[in-house]
Amino acid sequence: MSRDLDRRTFIKGTGIAGVAGLAGCTGGPTDGNGSDDGNGSGNGDGNGDDTGNGDADVDANIGMIYAEAGLGDNSFNDAAQRGLLEADEDFNISFNEVEPDDTGEFSQFQRQFSESGDFDLISCIGFAQEDALAESAVDYPDQQYMIVDTVVEADNVANYVFKENEGSFLIGYLSALLSQTDLTIGSDDDERSTNPDESVVGFVGGVDAPLIRTFQAGFEAGVEYADGDVEVISSYTGSFNDPNAGREAALSMYDDGADIVYHASGGTGVGVFQAADDEGKFAIGVDSDQSLTEPDFAHVILASMVKLVETPVYESIQNTIEGSFEGGSVVELGLEDEGVACVYGDEIGDEISDDIKDDVDDVRQQIIDGEIDVPEEP
Structure with missing residues (x-):
């Protein structure tokens, strides 16, 4: 199984400018219509009525079932699609993409694709597909599957999980240090700043699920490691696709003195950025470098906890083509594997001092060396 894709995929996903400081904390998706070179077979409308062409002239035909929030989240699903589109550039594949409207459709699409x-x-794509895939994998033992963010114990499923808590620890550590620093960015008519006299930071989660709590756990532990006197406010909106709920949650935190709010909430996080913009505060993105994928809010995004979902998507396709698909395997991607990373914002990341960046680099290495044990639960 190939393990040399991470850095190349990272560079293609974030742009060269974002890679300069990868050692610690460094600084677009299509419309889902399938490949535009004549190989793509999907219509991307979520109807599942085109189940692929089984084209014998291609090296592999790929079925892609996204997480509930769908494409256009500029975060998790779009990162997965980047891996698919990169594979489409590098290999001779065809593919079909579907975007379920709710979790009840996961089983429907898995079975429709499998039966074809x-x-x-x-x-x-996504932990919410676990239960459906546990059944599909048994019912269709000759079909090869891959899943991201959870483990399905079956001989025909390749599993990829990330150490989100490690990347979130760096984000928490960075946030705590910045909250104690007099950081002012912008002009008189658009100035935002921290308030070191209060030192409060926030975390907004989407659905309250074990996976998202690993983000919270790492973030809170990172804050604590920096300084136990920094206050953390955490809350969940219950959705990965509700910007209004994200905005209200973040506004409440900013009203309570938070300087910086980190979100792990998919499309809901756009509301967090809106709130930061409204209140003259800062935010931190997730999954993709959101200072690039959400350019309208680049001026509020200090950093993002990038989770390279594109890597397992690409790798599993490559393994399928090369005949090295490993059903039953579990691949973990953390800081050491560059599966997660802290990426400075493209527009304002340079405003963070070199001393703080060096501290983040040091903590990153301590985690890799096993000197810091990062919790998985808050």
Whole structure:
């Protein structure tokens, strides 16, 4: 199984400017219509009525089932699609993409793709597909699947999980240090600043699920490691696709003195950025470098906890083509593997001092060396 894709995929996903400080904390998706070179077979409308062409002239036909929030989240799903589109550039593949409207449709699409017999690999994006895939994998033992963010114990499923708590620890550590620093960015008519006299930071989660709590756990532990006197406010909106709820949650935190709010909430996080913009405060993105994917809010995004979902998508496709697909395997991607990373904002990341960046680099290495044990639960 190839493990040399992480840095190349990272560079293509974030742009060269974002890679300069990868050792610690460094600084677009299509419309889902499938490949534009004549190989793509999907219509991306979520109807699932085109189940692939089974084209014998391609090296692999891929079925892609996204997480509930769908494409256009500029975060998790879009990162997964980047891996698919990179594979489409590098290999001779065809693919079909679907965007379920709710979790009840995961089983429907998994079975529809499987029964067609057209797909060499079916990619299931997101932990919420676990229960459906546990059944599909048994019912279709000859079908190859991959899943991101959870483990399905079956011989025909390749599993990829991330150490989100490690990347979030760096974000928490960075946030705490910045909250104790007099950081002012912008002009008189658009100035935002921290208030070191209060030292409060926030975390906004989407659905309250074990996976998202690992983000919270790492973030809170990172804050504590920097300084136990920094206050953390955490809350969940219950959705990965509700910007209004994200905005209200973040506004409440800013009203309570937070300088910086980190979100792990998919499309809901746009509301966090809106609130930071409204209140003259800062925010931190997730999954993708959101200073690039949400350019309208680049002026409020200090950093993002990038989670390279594109890497397992690309790798599983490559393994399928090369005949090295490993069903039953579990691949963990953390800081050491560059599966997660702290990425400074493209527009304002340079305003963070070199001393703080060096401290973040040191903590990153301590985690890799096993000197810091990062919790998985808050």
